[in-house]
Amino acid sequence: MAAPDLALPDQSGATWRLADHRGAAALLIFYRGDW
Amino acid sequence: VASRHDDLTAAGARVVGISVDDPGRNAAMVDKLHLPFPLLADPDGEGAIKPYDVWNAEEKGGIAHPAAVLVGPDGEEAFRTVGGDFADRPTEDELLDEVRALGLDPVEQAAPTPGKPQPSDRALKVRSLVPYFLGGRFTAMALGMRLPDAEDEVARYVDEMDRWVAAVKALPRD
Numbered sequence: 001m002a003a004p005d006l007a008l009p010d011q012s013g014a015t016w017r018l019a020d021h022r023g024a025a026a027l028l029i030f031y032r033g034d035w
Numbered sequence: 036v037a038s039r040h041d042d043l044t045a046a047g048a049r050v051v052g053i054s055v056d057d058p059g060r061n062a063a064m065v066d067k068l069h070l071p072f073p074l075l076a077d078p079d080g081e082g083a084i085k086p087y088d089v090w091n092a093e094e095k096g097g098i099a100h101p102a103a104v105l106v107g108p109d110g111e112e113a114f115r116t117v118g119g120d121f122a123d124r125p126t127e128d129e130l131l132d133e134v135r136a137l138g139l140d141p142v143e144q145a146a147p148t149p150g151k152p153q154p155s156d157r158a159l160k161v162r163s164l165v166p167y168f169l170g171g172r173f174t175a176m177a178l179g180m181r182l183p184d185a186e187d188e189v190a191r192y193v194d195e196m197d198r199w200v201a202a203v204k205a206l207p208r209d
Contacts, residue, residue, distance in 0.1 A: 003106040004086035008053065008075035011061035012148035016051060016075055018106065024142040025048035025113070025134055026106040029036055030089045030099040033054040 039127050040071040047139025051075055053083050055098050062150030073147040089117060105133055113137060165203055172196035
């Protein structure tokens with residue numbers, strides 16, 4: 001199954017795009033958040 | 036996962052963390068935990084958490100379920116685990132095994148760019164500890180009335196709680 005593309009701001013505000021990382025694997029760690 | 040970051044990049048995977056926290060909170064986390072990978076902000080879940088079907092609408096107005104999704108170099112989802120605790124060593128080993136199974140070349144992952152850390156509104160203020168010390172003091176006194184033999188210990192405990200309260204009150208207001 002194709003993984004949905006994603007483009008989100010990192011901690012510095014720069015956009016991180018999954019599509020920029022083709023050719024390598026990406027491990028997406030979803031977590032609850034520090035609330 | 037942070038402790039296994041070198042192994043994961045050696046096996047060909049870059050790591051990102053994703054939650055509803057905003058970039059300021061994530062900057063504070065990266066800074067505090069010296070994380071070797073970036074944290075991405077998805078406050079409403081629309082950017083990744085919902086598309087990846089790990090949205091938990093039941094809690095706190097919506098947060099991510101704890102989950103790991105491995106995306107292969109072809110953009111296909113290779114593996115996922117949902118609901119685990121990633122402090123668990125077996126889960127980390129399992130993730131590493133899954134990455135190694137892809138048989139990829141090692142990759143680099145640059146250290147995350149620092150942001151502007153913003154402490155959480157939920158961070159505990161030192162002054163908010165005072166009621167706990169007073170509660171401890173009161174409990175010790177109440178117990179002391181029932182335990183005459185423990186008079187000295189109760190007195191020491193009450194003194195100690197008084198010292199803590201005085202120490203906290205002597206701090207500048209935060």
